[in-house]
Every structure is written in C-alpha cells, then in structure tokens.
Amino acid sequence: MSMVLIYALSATIFMMVFLVVGLAYIIKLRRRIYKISQENSSFKTLCDIIKTPIWFKDENLKITWVNKFYAKMFDRSRASIYGLTDKELSPSKLSDGYIRDDLYVKESRKPYVYRENEKSGMWFETTKFPLISDEGNLYGLGGIAFNITAIKKSENLMHSMVYNDYLTGIPNRLFLSVEITKLLSVAKENNTKLAVIGIDLDNFKDLNDLYGHSVGNEILKKTAQKLKLYTSDKGMVIGRLGGDEFVVVIPNVKDDEYINQTCNDVRKLINTFYDICESNITINISVGVSIYPDNCDNYEDLMRQTDMAVHTAKSRGRNCIVFYDEEIGKANFKRINIEINLKPAIENDEFSLYYQPKVSVDGNDILGFEALLRWNSKELGFVSPADFIPVAEQSDLIVSMSDWVMRKAMVQNLKWKKQFGTMYPVAVNLSAKQIHKPDFLSKALKLIEELNYPPEYLNCTPECGHG
Known part of the structure; x- marks a missing residue:
C-alpha cells in the first residue's frame, strides 16, 4: 500500500x-x-x-428581568420595565439611594442588606447581591425585598415589653440603665454635664391604702403622662424605676440653675390636683439630684447618689428638693451601717430599757414610768434613738422592736411588784406601723394573758419622739 x-x-x-x-x-x-x-x-x-419583588440588572444597572410582583408594584408591564434604570423608574429621592447601594455591591462584589420604612407604614428588608460568572466576571446584580412589617411589629412589641414600663408605658429601669450609660459616654467626650433627677411620690402607700390600688395606678399613669408631656420637646429622658419612683435625665446641662428650674417645674407640674374617681387628690413629691461629673463619673454611682438625695429629701419632711453632696453620702453610710447592725440586735441582746419616772406636780409621788429604748451595739457602740429609730421605722424592724419593748416593760413591772409589793403604770412608745397592724390588739391581749399582767398598768402611746 x-x-x-x-x-x-x-x-x-x-x-x-x-x-x-x-x-x-x-x-x-x-x-x-x-x-x-x-x-x-x-x-x-x-x-x-413568590409575592415579593425580585429583579435582575446588567452591569450597567439596567433592569433585565423582574417577577410579576415587581411589575405589579409599579403597575406596569414587565416589557415596559426592561432596559430601565432606577432613576427612570423611581423618584430621585429614592433612586439616588438605590443606585448608591448598587454601586457598592458592584464595586465590593459583596451582598448588601438594609431595611427601609415606606410611607404606608410597611417595612421591607432588601438584599442586593452580585451576579458573578464561573470565570469570576461580574455580569449584573440581583435583588429581593421581603415585606417584614409583621416581623417589625413583633420586634417593636418585644422592645416595648423589655424596655417599657408595663403600667405607664414610659421607659423602665433597664432602658434607663442603657440610655444613661450612653449619655454619660457622650458627656465625657463632649466635656458636658449630665443630671439625674429622682422623683418619689410622698405618702403614696397611704394613698394606696386609702383609695385602693386602682386609684394608685391611675396616679402613677397620670404622673408619667405629665412628665412625658413636659419633657417631650426638651431632649430629656424620663423613666419609671418601679413603685412610685420616677427619673428625669437632663443631658448637656448648661448650668446648675437650669437643673434647679427643671426640678421646680416638675414639682409644680405634679403638685396639682389629680381628678381621679371623682376625688381631687393632691400629690407632693420628694426630689433628689445627682450630677456628672460634679458628684461621680459612672451610672451606678449616679443612680445611687440620686436615691440618697431623694431619701434625704424625705427625711427632711418631704415635698422638697435636695442636691447630693458629701455630707449626704456620709449620712447614708451611717444609716446603712445602722440598718445592717439593727437586724441582729435583738438576738444579740443589745437593747435595754431605761425607766423614766413620772412624778406628781409637787414632786413627792411617783405616778408611773416611761420605758425608753436604748441600744448599745457591739459594733457601733452606743447609738442614739434619734439615729436608729427612724431607720427602724422604714422597715418592719420597728414592729419586732416594739414587741420586744412591750414584753420587756411588762415583765419588769411584774418583777417590781414581786420585789417591792407594788406596781406602777408603765408607758411604752409604740410605732404607728405596729399599731396599724391588723393583729396588734389580739397580740397585745394574748401577751397580757400569757404574763397574767393587769392591763390597767400598761399605757401604749404612738411614737412621737425618740426619747
């Protein structure tokens, strides 16, 4: 071949x-x-x-394809949309933002997600993403916008539940802690002052007991409404800490006089008649103020000092304004120390009674005795009744102390009878809190029966001084 x-x-x-x-x-x-x-x-x-807008664009940002929902949203046919840009399809105030986002995706080749609120109140979460070929070349962009209105409403509801007070609707303690911490950071950066005004409704518990909790709740809600209305255009932050305690925060304080003026405005605002359930109720408030950076430089100390200032305002007769200072801090430290050591005082047998004679006008006859409570603390030494009685009155400690005084005085009088053959009437000072207890009378009668004590030799009087 x-x-x-x-x-x-x-x-x-x-x-x-x-x-x-x-x-x-x-x-x-x-x-x-x-x-x-x-x-x-x-x-x-x-x-x-899918009933949500979906679209694709070429590398020149011209629309190449849209789904039916997108076309329906613009009330146009799909064919009339193809080849258009956002500038030709939407108002400039919207299209400028759309184009800016597209350019970011195009240049970064990264997806971009954002949320926007329509005038209709609907919320959309839009995701834009680059279209890249197998060879790594960008040939367009894609996008999808989900209607998240229901999700947003749920988020708002959750936010409200977490950060708003359930009764009054104004911010709660948690929100205040976050917001005040932020405002403190701004104040530090800008070298400005920030003031926290603490507000406590005077005798609110008595109002609750007198009118009922429903009226008490209405008072709290109306107080919150008044504070909200007053601060709405002043750049201030308000909140309810709990109970009858409210807070007004003044950022960017210009001078201390502005703080003082705000405190007086708030007092006048709240110290008015509350027309509730056909009753005109007058509310007074005790106000305490702490200032950054004059008094402290952090949230915890700011709130603690505000609380001390409010407490001092109450101890000074209520219905007044007190600015925190070092003396208040020292007095508060002393009060806390007393309260801590008061609790074990009865068990540790640190109390004693002194009996002050009551004599006739001519001074020849003893008519009886008044039992005066004294405290010699193992930790603090001798503590004046003027110091420990007010602290005890703010808690239920005063009740157990008064019970102890009554029993001790009756037992002592029985000892005198056995020793000297005679008895004298003994007056014991009891706290109003104890006397108002529903079981006060039954407990007193039970004690008299237990000790076989003649009731005519016991005089119970409400505490009106500290002996």
Whole structure:
C-alpha cells in the first residue's frame, strides 16, 4: 500500500473520529443548554409565585428581568420595565439611594442588606447581591425585598415589653440603665454635664391604702403622662424605676440653675390636683439630684447618689428638693451601717430599757414610768434613738422592736411588784406601723394573758419622739 493511500486512510479515520466526538459534544452541549433553559424557566416560574419583588440588572444597572410582583408594584408591564434604570423608574429621592447601594455591591462584589420604612407604614428588608460568572466576571446584580412589617411589629412589641414600663408605658429601669450609660459616654467626650433627677411620690402607700390600688395606678399613669408631656420637646429622658419612683435625665446641662428650674417645674407640674374617681387628690413629691461629673463619673454611682438625695429629701419632711453632696453620702453610710447592725440586735441582746419616772406636780409621788429604748451595739457602740429609730421605722424592724419593748416593760413591772409589793403604770412608745397592724390588739391581749399582767398598768402611746 502506497504512502499516499495510508495518509488518506488515516485522515479519513481522524475526520470520522473528530466528527463522532464533535457530534457527541454538540449533543451534550445542547442537552446542557436545554437543561439550563429548563432550570432557568423553573427558577423564573418560582420567582413569579413568590409575592415579593425580585429583579435582575446588567452591569450597567439596567433592569433585565423582574417577577410579576415587581411589575405589579409599579403597575406596569414587565416589557415596559426592561432596559430601565432606577432613576427612570423611581423618584430621585429614592433612586439616588438605590443606585448608591448598587454601586457598592458592584464595586465590593459583596451582598448588601438594609431595611427601609415606606410611607404606608410597611417595612421591607432588601438584599442586593452580585451576579458573578464561573470565570469570576461580574455580569449584573440581583435583588429581593421581603415585606417584614409583621416581623417589625413583633420586634417593636418585644422592645416595648423589655424596655417599657408595663403600667405607664414610659421607659423602665433597664432602658434607663442603657440610655444613661450612653449619655454619660457622650458627656465625657463632649466635656458636658449630665443630671439625674429622682422623683418619689410622698405618702403614696397611704394613698394606696386609702383609695385602693386602682386609684394608685391611675396616679402613677397620670404622673408619667405629665412628665412625658413636659419633657417631650426638651431632649430629656424620663423613666419609671418601679413603685412610685420616677427619673428625669437632663443631658448637656448648661448650668446648675437650669437643673434647679427643671426640678421646680416638675414639682409644680405634679403638685396639682389629680381628678381621679371623682376625688381631687393632691400629690407632693420628694426630689433628689445627682450630677456628672460634679458628684461621680459612672451610672451606678449616679443612680445611687440620686436615691440618697431623694431619701434625704424625705427625711427632711418631704415635698422638697435636695442636691447630693458629701455630707449626704456620709449620712447614708451611717444609716446603712445602722440598718445592717439593727437586724441582729435583738438576738444579740443589745437593747435595754431605761425607766423614766413620772412624778406628781409637787414632786413627792411617783405616778408611773416611761420605758425608753436604748441600744448599745457591739459594733457601733452606743447609738442614739434619734439615729436608729427612724431607720427602724422604714422597715418592719420597728414592729419586732416594739414587741420586744412591750414584753420587756411588762415583765419588769411584774418583777417590781414581786420585789417591792407594788406596781406602777408603765408607758411604752409604740410605732404607728405596729399599731396599724391588723393583729396588734389580739397580740397585745394574748401577751397580757400569757404574763397574767393587769392591763390597767400598761399605757401604749404612738411614737412621737425618740426619747
């Protein structure tokens, strides 16, 4: 066989193989194209079912495809939208932002997510993403906007439940802690002052007992409304700490006189008649103030000092304004020390009674005795009744102390009878809190019966001094 024939045969075989391989590749490619077209068709069908806007743009930011919901949103046919840019489709105040976001996605090749609130009150969360080929080339952008109005409402509800007071609707203690901490950071950066005004309704417990909790709740709500109305245009923050305690925060304080003026305004605002349940109720308030950086430089100390100032205002007769200072801090430390050591005082037998005689006008006859409570603390030494009685009155400690005084005085009088053959009337000073207890009378009668004590030799008088 000649070489020419061999070459011709080889060429023929090569061409046949090439045609077979090429044909197989073409068939495979057509199948792939068909599959992609089918997948693309399925994808677009799926996009049309979804009731949220979906769109695609080319690298020049012109729209190449949108789903039915997108077209319906603009009340246009899809064909009329294709080839347009956002500037041609939306008002400039919206399109400028859309284009800016698109350029960011295009340049960074990263998805971008943002939320926006429509005038209608609806919320959308939009995700824009780059379209990148297998070769790594960007050939367009895509986007989808989900209606998250229901989610946003749930978020707002959760925020309200966490950060708002359930009764009054104004910010609660948790919100105040977060907000005041932020405001303190701003004050430090700008070298400005910040004031926290603590407000406590005077005798609120008595009002609750007299009119009932429903009226008490109405008083709290009306107080919150008044504070909200007063501060709404002043850049102040208000909140309820709990119970009958409220707070007004003044950021960026210009001078101390402005703080003082605000305190007086708040007093006048709240010290008015509350028309509730056909009753005119007058409310007075005790006000305490702490200032950053004059008094402290952190949230915890600021709130603690405000509370001390309020407590001092109450101890000074209520219905007044007190600014925190070092003397208040020292007095508060002393009060806390007394309160801590008062609790174990009865168990540790640290109390004693001194009996002051009551004599006749001519001074010749003893008419009786007054039992005076004294405290010699193991930790603090001798503590004046003027110091420990007010502290005890602020808690239920005064009740147990008064019970102890009554029993001790009666037992002592019985000892005198046994020793000297005679008894004298003994007066014991009892706290108003103890006398107002529903079981006070029954407990007193039970004690008299237990000790077999003649009741005519016991005089119970409300505490009106500290002996």
